[in-house]
Amino acid sequence: LKQPSPAGAAVGPKRLFVVAGGVAANRTVRATLEAVATKNGFAFLAPPMAYCTDNAAMIALAGAERLRKGLVSDIDTAARPRWPLDEQKALADPAHKPGRKGAKA
Structure with a gap:
């Protein structure tokens, strides 16, 4: 994140920086990414730490959020x-x- 990336250049009207998985479980990386996002005008979003270390927990959380919003497949x-x-x-x-x-x- 020291230099702009093509993905970052394709940002739409919602300026949201999302981090998940093992990266989000690393407190130092997470704090650094949050600082960079904030500095560049992005809202930062990451799941609660308890859900970041286990892929099954993250998948379950994503499913629960979709269900809560009425998004079913x-x-x-x-x-x-x-x-x-x-x-x-x-x-x-x-x-x-x-x-x-x-x-x-």
Whole structure:
């Protein structure tokens, strides 16, 4: 974050910097990212520390938040080891694709 990145340049009207997973569990990294985000005019968002060390806990928290907001999906979707972050892409091509590192999303 010392230099602007292409992802940072593509910011829309919502200036929100989100950190999750193992990165968010590191207190020093988390504090540094929060300071950089604030300095650059971004709101900082990270899950509570208790949910950052375990992927299953983070997935459960994300699911609980979606349910709380009434965002539900059909449960008949097949599991995928590498699910795309873009829901439209995931729904457009639900087949598993073999690859060198396993199934591709």
